Amino acid sequence: MNIKNSPKKIDSWIKAIVIIYYIYFGISILTLIEGILTGNLTLIAFGIIFGMISFFVARGLSKKKEWARITIIILASLELLGHIYSILNGNSWHLFGVALNGFIWSYLLLNKKVIKQFI
Helix, strand or coil, X not given: XXXXXXXCCCXXXXXXXXXXXXXXXXXXXXXXXXXXXXXXXXXXXXXHHHHHHHHHHHHHHHXXXXXXXXXXXXXXXXXXXXXXXXXXXXXXXXXXXXXXXXXXXXXXXXXXXXXXXXX
């Protein structure tokens, strides 16, 4: 039986990453509501686009979809670069973002056990 299609439970760290992306979805909904209330089209667009991406990649990752794993690796890479840039500009509170996205990136990209679950 293929590991991807096995009835085994999903890895607990994968579950944590799924929860993080559902939290991102919730934050995007709040951003969308704020945009609607203030009439800010940028916030509305951000809320819709990032909300949809967050929801679908979280759902895809929970179903062990390879496209979701790759999408989250790309998103974590971009967020990691953004946090590093902010730290270089003197915003040390971005260290948490570096740690979180660095973990997500390395766990989904470099962990062979995780990669086997998606192939």
